[in-house]
Amino acid sequence: MPDLAQKLAQYASYHRDPRNRATHYIGIPLIVLAVAVLLSRPRLELAGVHLPLAAVGAAGIIVYYGMLDLGLAMAMAAVLGLAVWFGAWTADQGTGAWLAVGLGGFILGWAFQFVGHVFEGCKPAFMDDLAGLLIGPLFVLVEALFALGMYRSLRSELLAAAQRR
Secondary structure, three states: OHHHHHHHHHHHHOOOOHHHHHHHHHHHHHHHHHHHHHOOOOEEEEOOEEEEHHHHHHHHHHHHHHHHOHHHHHHHHHHHHHHHHHHHHHHOOOHHHHHHHHHHHHHHHHHHHHHHHHHHOOOOHHHOOOOHHHHHHHHHHHHHHHHOOOOHHHHHHHHHHHHHO
16 A cells, blocks of 8 residues: 555645644535535536536546555545435535535635644645645545544554654
């Protein structure tokens, strides 16, 4: 898992302050959910099937995660599947509700992110590497899994990488 550990360690280096991490545990899920909501109305036709852009985007992101770690990709597939389902449900509630949840969640999520980086005293990771936009949700999931005592070897790799930085 060297590539995964490197990416997570780089992301973690921008998120050392516990207040910043706390804001990310709220902000990142809000952003993921909001993007799923906003991309649930636009549809793409593939082989005669009309798929929400949210589902197409989630599938692409899961493939990327699968290249990093298959187990984490499956866990993120479940998370993103729920987000896409919620997005589709919200998109069916009418334009006002769809926009309120989508735009409101997106703005609120980014507000949490930027407040966190004020605490941290540094810019967000994605400003140096756009891959940080995809690593952020994975980082939140991995931190939750660490808290449950899972992925201990990855946690050890990240702690060692953090000490080297």
